[in-house]
Amino acid sequence: MKKMTQSRKMRPSKYNVVDDQKREQIVEKIFKEKMKIKEVAQLFQIPLSTVKAVKSVYLKEGRIQKKAKRNRSKKVVTTIIVALIDKQVNFVAS
Numbered sequence: 001m002k003k004m005t006q007s008r009k010m011r012p013s014k015y016n017v018v019d020d021q022k023r024e025q026i027v028e029k030i031f032k033e034k035m036k037i038k039e040v041a042q043l044f045q046i047p048l049s050t051v052k053a054v055k056s057v058y059l060k061e062g063r064i065q066k067k068a069k070r071n072r073s074k075k076v077v078t079t080i081i082v083a084l085i086d087k088q089v090n091f092v093a094s
Helices: 020-031 037-044 048-061
Strands: none
Touching: 020 037, 020 048, 037 048
């Protein structure tokens, strides 16, 4: 097995969090003001890939807001063990 290095343990989170207000501004800059994606990324100081993702979600699904997370209920596993113990034991002496 490989040993994890220090840089791998302290790696930042995978995705940038962009709130709904900033998403709306990004869409407005791209489609209403006709700014380039690269310019919008520099303006908001976020990665180009994040701006592309916001744009593609808007084009594909028509939504600006972040998708709401479902509150999933946790699956509860219960185990019941039933044991019958017979305390009456008849010994026959021989």
